[in-house]
Amino acid sequence: MSTAVEAATRAAAQPTAARRRRLRRLVRRGPFYLLLALIFVYIVFPFYWAIRSAFTPDEDLFRTPVQYFPEHPTLGNFREVLSTSDFQRALINSTIIAGTVTAIALVVGSLAGYALGRFRFRGRSVSLYLMLSMTIFPQIAILGALYTMITRFHLYNSLRALILSDLVLVIPLTVWILTTFMRALPPDLEEAAYIDGASPFQVFYKVMLPLVAPGLVTAGLLAFITTWNEFLYALSFTQTPDKHTVTVAITTFTGKSGSTFQVPWGQIMAATVIVTLPLIVLTLILQRRILAGLTAGAVKG
Amino acid sequence: MAEIAFEDVTKVYDGGTLAVEDLTLEIEDGEFMVLVGPSGCGKTTALRMVAGLEEISEGEIRIGDRVVNELTPKERDIAMVFQNYALYPHMTVEKNLAFGLALRKLPKEEIRDRVHRAARTLEIEEFLKRKPRALSGGQRQRVAMGRAIVREPQAFLMDEPLSNLDAQLRVQMRVEIHQLQRRLGVTTIYVTHDQVEAMTMGDRVAVMSEGRLQQVDHPEVLYRKPVNEFVAGFIGSPSINLVESRLERRDGGLEVEFGEHRLAVDDQLAGNISGLERYVGKDVVVGIRPEAFEDASLGSQAPPGRRLDATCDRTEPLGSEVLAYFTVKARSILPSAEGADAVYLGEAGEEASEPLARLVARVDSRTKIAEGSPMTLAVDTSRLYFFDPTTKGAV
Numbered sequence: 001m002s003t004a005v006e007a008a009t010r011a012a013a014q015p016t017a018a019r020r021r022r023l024r025r026l027v028r029r030g031p032f033y034l035l036l037a038l039i040f041v042y043i044v045f046p047f048y049w050a051i052r053s054a055f056t057p058d059e060d061l062f063r064t065p066v067q068y069f070p071e072h073p074t075l076g077n078f079r080e081v082l083s084t085s086d087f088q089r090a091l092i093n094s095t096i097i098a099g100t101v102t103a104i105a106l107v108v109g110s111l112a113g114y115a116l117g118r119f120r121f122r123g124r125s126v127s128l129y130l131m132l133s134m135t136i137f138p139q140i141a142i143l144g145a146l147y148t149m150i151t152r153f154h155l156y157n158s159l160r161a162l163i164l165s166d167l168v169l170v171i172p173l174t175v176w177i178l179t180t181f182m183r184a185l186p187p188d189l190e191e192a193a194y195i196d197g198a199s200p201f202q203v204f205y206k207v208m209l210p211l212v213a214p215g216l217v218t219a220g221l222l223a224f225i226t227t228w229n230e231f232l233y234a235l236s237f238t239q240t241p242d243k244h245t246v247t248v249a250i251t252t253f254t255g256k257s258g259s260t261f262q263v264p265w266g267q268i269m270a271a272t273v274i275v276t277l278p279l280i281v282l283t284l285i286l287q288r289r290i291l292a293g294l295t296a297g298a299v300k301g
Numbered sequence: 302m303a304e305i306a307f308e309d310v311t312k313v314y315d316g317g318t319l320a321v322e323d324l325t326l327e328i329e330d331g332e333f334m335v336l337v338g339p340s341g342c343g344k345t346t347a348l349r350m351v352a353g354l355e356e357i358s359e360g361e362i363r364i365g366d367r368v369v370n371e372l373t374p375k376e377r378d379i380a381m382v383f384q385n386y387a388l389y390p391h392m393t394v395e396k397n398l399a400f401g402l403a404l405r406k407l408p409k410e411e412i413r414d415r416v417h418r419a420a421r422t423l424e425i426e427e428f429l430k431r432k433p434r435a436l437s438g439g440q441r442q443r444v445a446m447g448r449a450i451v452r453e454p455q456a457f458l459m460d461e462p463l464s465n466l467d468a469q470l471r472v473q474m475r476v477e478i479h480q481l482q483r484r485l486g487v488t489t490i491y492v493t494h495d496q497v498e499a500m501t502m503g504d505r506v507a508v509m510s511e512g513r514l515q516q517v518d519h520p521e522v523l524y525r526k527p528v529n530e531f532v533a534g535f536i537g538s539p540s541i542n543l544v545e546s547r548l549e550r551r552d553g554g555l556e557v558e559f560g561e562h563r564l565a566v567d568d569q570l571a572g573n574i575s576g577l578e579r580y581v582g583k584d585v586v587v588g589i590r591p592e593a594f595e596d597a598s599l600g601s602q603a604p605p606g607r608r609l610d611a612t613c614d615r616t617e618p619l620g621s622e623v624l625a626y627f628t629v630k631a632r633s634i635l636p637s638a639e640g641a642d643a644v645y646l647g648e649a650g651e652e653a654s655e656p657l658a659r660l661v662a663r664v665d666s667r668t669k670i671a672e673g674s675p676m677t678l679a680v681d682t683s684r685l686y687f688f689d690p691t692t693k694g695a696v
Binding site: 186188189191192193194195196197198199202206207210211213 | 352353354373374375379380381383384385387388389390391400401404405448452
C-alpha cells in the first residue's frame with residue numbers, strides 16, 4: 001500500500017526533477033556555448049565576408065545599411081576576374097609552381113625521410129635538427145641570400161626562381177614529416193623484404209613508400225598549401241604580370257579597367273574565393289586519407 | 302636444401318655487448334634445429350646472422366658449401382618467419398606470397414602455380430584476395446609460413462613464430478609447422494624461449510644462455526643427461542629442484558643429505574655415474590625432478606631412504622596432476638626460486654637467515670595432500686641428478 005503511494009509520488013515528481021536537472025545543466029554549460037559561438041563567429045566571419053562581397057555587385061558593396069546578405073547576388077565579379085588574362089596567367093603560374101614544388105619536395109622528402117628514419121649513420125640527428133632549425137628562420141632572413149643566388153643564376157623574374165626558393169621553404173617540413181612516418185614503420189617489414197630478395201631501392205618503393213602514403217598525402221598537402229599561399233618570394237623575385245602568382249596578382253589587381261584609382265573590391269574578393277577553392281577541394285578529397293593515416297599510425301597491427 | 306654450420310661465430314654489438322660468443326653448431330640437411338634459451342641469450346642474434354640481418358663479428362657461417370658472411374640476404378636464399386609475421390599490410394595475401402618470386406623475375410604462370418600450391422598446403426586459398434588486416438592471428442601466421450614455403454628456399458629460419466598466438470592455437474600450429482617441415486624436408490632453424498616447443502618440435506635442441514651454447518642434443522638426452530645446472534633447470538616443467546647437499550657413504554650405499562632429509566642414492570645410478578665417488582663427504586648439488594616425487598600414501602610403502610617427510614605449503618591442482626610445494630632447510634640453487642621464497646617465507650615469519658629451499662613435487666591427482674598439512678613423498682632415487690657446486694657442471 002505505502003509502496004504504491006510512494007511510486008505514484010515519485011512518478012509525479014519525476015518530470016519536474018528532470019526538467020530542473022536539464023535547466024541546471026544548461027545554466028552551467030551556458031557560458032561555454034557562448035564562448036564557442038564567439039570564437040566561431042570570430043573565425044568564420046572574415047571568410048563569410050569575403051564570400052559575401054564576391055557575390056555583391058560593386059555599387060551595393062559600401063551601401064548603408066550594411067547588407068549582410070547580398071540583395072542582388074551576382075556572378076559578375078567572378079566573370080570579370082576569370083576573363084582577366086593576368087589573373088588566368090597567375091592561376092596557371094601558381095599551379096605550375098605549387099605542383100612542381102610539391103612533387104620535388106615529396107621525392108626529396110621521402111628519400112631523405114627513408115634515410116633519416118631507417119638508417120643509423122653519423123650525423124643523422126645533427127642533420128635532422130639542422131633542418132628543423134631552418135624552419136625557425138623567418139622567410140625574410142634568407143631573402144637577401146636567395147636574391148643574390150637568383151640573379152647570379154639569371155633566374156630573376158622566372159617561375160624557376162620561385163620553384164627554387166619555395167623548395168627551400170617546404171623541404172625541411174616534408175623531410176621532417178616523412179622521417180617521422182618512416183620511423184614509425186616496424187623494422188621487420190623491411191627485413192622481410194630484404195630476405196624476400198629486394199634491393200634497398202626496391203624495399204623503398206615497393207614496401208616503405210606505399211606504407212607511408214598517408215604521410216605523403218599530409219606532407220604533400222602542406223607543401224602545396226605553403227607554396228600556393230607564398231607571397232614574399234613571389235613579390236620579390238618576379239616583376240612582370242605574366243610571372244605573377246595568384247597571391248601577387250590579387251594584391252596588384254586593378255580589374256579590367258586597369259585604373260589604379262578605384263579598387264575593385266568585389267572582383268578582388270571573387271579572386272580570393274577562386275584562389276581558396278582548390279585548397280579546400282584538395283583538403284576535402286584527401287581528408288579521409290589523412291585521418292586514416294593518423295589512426296593507422298596510432299594503432300599497430 | 303642445405304646444411305648450415307656456425308664455426309666459432311661471435312657477435313659483438315657496437316656498444317660492446319657480447320651477444321653470441323664462440324658458437325659452433327652444425328645443422329644437418331633437412332634437420333629441425335631448435336635454438337632455445339631465456340630472453341637475451343643470443344638465440345635470435347644467431348638466427349639473424351644466418352639470415353644476413355646482422356653482421357658476423359668473428360667466425361664463419363656456411364649454408365651448403367658457401368661461406369655466407371659477406372652475402373646479402375637475397376644471395377643466401379633463405380626464408381624467415383618473423384615473430385609478428387611482418388606481412389606487407391598494403392598487399393593482398395596473394396601479393397604477399399608472390400612478392401619474393403616476383404622480385405626473382407619468375408614467369409607469371411609459375412608464380413601463380415606456386416602461390417596456389419602453397420596456399421592449398423596451408424589451407425589459406427580462400428583468403429588470397431584479402432589484406433592481412435582482415436585476417437585473424439592464426440591466419441596471418443599461416444600466410445607468414447606460406448611466404449616462406451612458396452620460395453622453396455635452402456632453409457627456413459623461424460623467430461618465435463608462435464609466441465603471438467593464444468595457447469590453444471599455438472599447440473595446433475606447433476603440430477602443423479612440424480609436420481610441414483617433415484614433409485618438405487627443408488633445413489630449419491627455429492628460435493623459441495618455450496622449452497615445450499623446443500622439446501616437441503626439435504630433432505635436436507641447442508640450449509643457449511648468455512651468448513654461449515650450453516648443450517646441443519636430442520630432446521630426451523637434454524632431459525635425461527643435462528650437462529649443467531642451467532640445462533637441467535631450463536628443460537622440464539616445472540623446473541627441476543636443485544638443492545645444495547652433502548654426499549655421504551652409509552651402510553655401503555651413498556646418501557645425500559639436505560636439511561633434515563636424507564635420501565639413499567639408487568645403487569645402479571651410483572654405479573653409472575663414474576665421478577660420483579669423488580664427492581663422498583663433500584658438497585654436491587642434487588637435482589630432483591618434480592615428477593620423480595609421488596604421494597607415498599598412494600603407492601606401496603616406500604623404504605625409508607626413498608621417503609621424504611615435509612609440510613605442504615601450497616598446492617596447485619592442474620587436473621591431471623597436482624603440484625605440491627614444500628620447503629626444506631637447505632640452500633636452493635635457482636636464483637628465480639630464491640626470489641619467490643624470500644617473499645613467501647617473509648610472510649610466514651620464519652627466520653630468514655637460515656637457508657631455505659622451496660621444492661615442488663608433481664603428484665597424482667588422486668592425492669589427499671592439503672595445504673598446511675604434513676605429507677610423505679616417495680622419491681624415485683634412481684632419477685637423481687648431481688652437479689658440482691663450483692663448476693655447475695654435471696657430475
